[in-house]
Amino acid sequence: MNQKAPEYHEQVYQPEADTYLLLSSVKNEIRNGDMVLEVGTGSGIIAQACSERARCVATDVNPHACRMAHGMGVEVVRTDLYAGLKGPFDLIIFNPPYLPTAENERIDDWLEYALDGGMDGRAVIHQFASGLHRILHPYGRVLLLVSSLTGIQETRELFAEEGFLSFIVSEKTTEGERLVVFRITHDLCSLRG
Ligand SMILES: C[S@@+](CC[C@H](N)C(=O)[O-])C[C@H]1O[C@@H](n2cnc3c(N)ncnc32)[C@H](O)[C@@H]1O
Structure with missing residues (x-):
């Protein structure tokens, strides 16, 4: 039976170059049997691909995104980042809102949550990093999409x-922007210290 193409909601982030760059890194990184979390799943296409190989849970704050991802067969929880989830997860994936956004540039809609990274573009990434030790398995990996606009x-x-090591595993330059995927792991030396 053909799978029905998802109907896009105007308030849900549509997959872009950043989504596809992250998706290809995920396909290289994921291992059979991984317990996977995708934070900020949007349309759900990355989490759906993960579900073919592993057990995957996804989150989003945007209710329209949760509905859309659920329609794609993704197990999704509406929450802030990973609040309420226990872990530990072997693989955590996040394409965060990363555009530097001043207070007077904010638009009051759900799509804003996909783009608005605060004044320096790293506000949500900072929150994400600060609780990561709790939910990432000691040998777990994170794949995080970042732009040159974010720093x-x-x-x-x-x-x-925060006690993590990061390496760039993939990158792409688009118009006026360099996109990279970081592979992030616990710095086990700093954990021992
Ligand atoms: C750039 S979009 C990426 C969507 C999708 N993962 C992709 O790659 O196409 C960022 C997503 O993160 C969600 N998001 C932003 N802040 C969040 C938060 N604090 N907790 C959960 N999801 C969040 C947004 O609603 C949006 O769906």
Whole structure:
């Protein structure tokens, strides 16, 4: 039976170059039997691909995104980042809202949650990093999409301050923007210290 193409909701982030770059890194990284979490699933296409290989749970704050991902067969929870989830997860995936956005540039709709990264573009990434030790398995991996607009080196330093190591595993330059995927793991030396 042909799977029905999802109907896009105007308030849900449509897959873009960043989505597809992250998706290809996920396909290289995922292992059979992984317990996977996708934070901010949007349309659900990444979580759906993961579900073919592993047990996958996804979250989003946007109710329209949750409905759409659920329609794609994704197990989805409406929550802030990973609040209320226990873990530990072997693989955590996040394409965060990363555009630097000033207070007076904000638009009051659900799509804003897909784009608005606060003043420096790293506000949501910072929140994401600060609770990560609780839910990431000691040998777990995170795949995080970041843009040059967000600050690639600054993001690496942010994770280092929280006790994580990050390496770029894939990248793409689009018009005026460099997109990278970070593979992030616990810095086991800093955990021991
Ligand atoms: C750039 S979009 C990425 C969507 C999808 N993963 C993709 O790659 O196409 C970011 C997603 O994160 C969600 N999001 C933003 N802040 C969030 C938060 N605090 N908790 C959960 N989801 C959040 C947004 O609603 C949006 O769906």
